[in-house]
Every structure is written in C-alpha cells, then in structure tokens.
Amino acid sequence: xxxxxxxxxxxDEGQILMNGMEMNRENELRIKKEIAxxxxxxxLFENFTSIxxxxxxxxxxxxxxxxxxxxxxxxxxxxxxxEFRHVKARQxxxxxxxKLAFCAAILVQPKILFLDEPFESVDVISIGRxxxxxxxxxxxxxxxxxxxxxxxxxxxxxxxxAILHKGEILAYLDSAKRRELQKDSSLSEIFEQYxxxxxxxxxxxxxx
Numbered sequence: 001x002x003x004x005x006x007x008x009x010x011x012d013e014g015q016i017l018m019n020g021m022e023m024n025r026e027n028e029l030r031i032k033k034e035i036a037x038x039x040x041x042x043x044l045f046e047n048f049t050s051i052x053x054x055x056x057x058x059x060x061x062x063x064x065x066x067x068x069x070x071x072x073x074x075x076x077x078x079x080x081x082x083e084f085r086h087v088k089a090r091q092x093x094x095x096x097x098x099k100l101a102f103c104a105a106i107l108v109q110p111k112i113l114f115l116d117e118p119f120e121s122v123d124v125i126s127i128g129r130x131x132x133x134x135x136x137x138x139x140x141x142x143x144x145x146x147x148x149x150x151x152x153x154x155x156x157x158x159x160x161x162a163i164l165h166k167g168e169i170l171a172y173l174d175s176a177k178r179r180e181l182q183k184d185s186s187l188s189e190i191f192e193q194y195x196x197x198x199x200x201x202x203x204x205x206x207x208x
Contacts, residue, residue, distance in 0.1 A: 007032060033062075036108050038098065042097045048088065051086065057104040061108040071107060081096050094121035116147050117147065154187065
C-alpha cells in the first residue's frame with residue numbers, strides 16, 4: 001500500500017487522492033514534493049556517505065539552505081549517528097540506516113510522512129526519540145501514515161487505525177470508534193475480532 005501511495009508501485013484500478021490532487025503523471029512531481037517516506041528496508045543511495053545522502057535529498061526537495069547544516073548536525077547528534085557522517089550508507093548497520101532515512105525525511109518537512117515498520121532494528125533510546133519527533137510533527141498537523149505489525153506501536157501513536165489483512169481493509173476505526181471499542185477490549189482483541197485467525201498447526205505443539 002505504501003509503495004502505491006508513494007508512487008513506487010503501479011496500481012491496476014481505483015483512484016488515489018493526495019492533498020486533494022489525483023495521483024497521475026501530471027501531478028506526480030507536485031505530490032512527491034509534499035510527501036516523504038521511511039521504508040522497510042530503507043531506500044538509500046548506497047555509495048553516498050550519510051552527510052551526502054541527506055544533503056542530496058534536501059536538494060531534491062529544494063529545502064531552504066538557511067540553517068540546514070545546523071539542523072542536520074542537531075539530528076545526527078540527537079540520533080547518535082554523527083560518527084557515521086562520512087561513512088557510506090552500505091556500511092551502516094540496519095538501525096543506523098533506518099535513523100539516517102528518518103533524518104532525511106524529517107529535514108524535508110513533508111505534509112505527509114509514510115513510515116513502514118519505523119522502529120524495526122532501532123535501539124530503544126532512538127525509538128523514544130523518534131516518537132518525540134513524531135508527536136511534534138503531529139502538533140504541526142503533519143499527516144503520519146504508519147504500518148506496523150506491533151499493535152502496541154499503533155495503539156500508542158495512532159489516532160485512526162485501518163486493519164489490513166491479505167490485501168483488504170477489513171475495518172477502519174476513527175478516533176471516536178476506537179475509544180468506544182477500547183472501553184471493553186484491547187486493540188489486540190479488536191484485531192482478532194476482525195481477522196479470522198486460524199491455527200491449523202496447533203496440534204503440532206501439543207507436547208508443550
């Protein structure tokens with residue numbers, strides 16, 4: 001879904017509207033300048049160093065150069081990747097790659113931010129710092145689209161939730177509906193109500 005919404009994958013039918021604009025060849029560039037994404041795994045330019053990568057992304061998005069160097073420095077320090085400033089992306093660990101992609105996405109100040117399993121491979125301290133930034137972006141009315149298999153992440157960060165299973169949206173829960181449902185059930189229990197969870201292999205572990 002994120003691949004389609006960000007223009008990385010084609011879709012066979014239907015219509016995509018992003019900030020009131022239809023996703024098509026005519027609007028594609030305008031839309032892409034308003035969105036940023038951190039995918040799993042992150043898409044980086046492997047032979048660029050960390051600093052070359054973020055600077056290149058900022059040039060692509062035509063980010064104002066005023067105070068940009070200070071912003072980059074502060075983010076690199078905040079996420080403790082300053083020591084990898086001149087290290088090529090292909091040499092970074094999975095967690096550092098994710099943090100680098102996150103920094104680049106924040107620097108372009110998108111109207112819509114797509115995050116695919118944003119905390120995968122990231123250390124606990126950096127996860128907390130990412131959450132702090134996401135809450136700040138939310139206060140600035142940035143739309144944040146998160147996909148995650150970790151329901152605790154969804155429960156703690158998201159207002160509206162869509163339950164997607166086998167390519168279909170089984171339920172869309174806005175904030176009001178969530179509050180009503182979660183009076184009596186956890187998000188995990190709500191998820192199980194919508195998704196028919198089968199365990200045909202349960203007999204194989206009956207020895208436990």
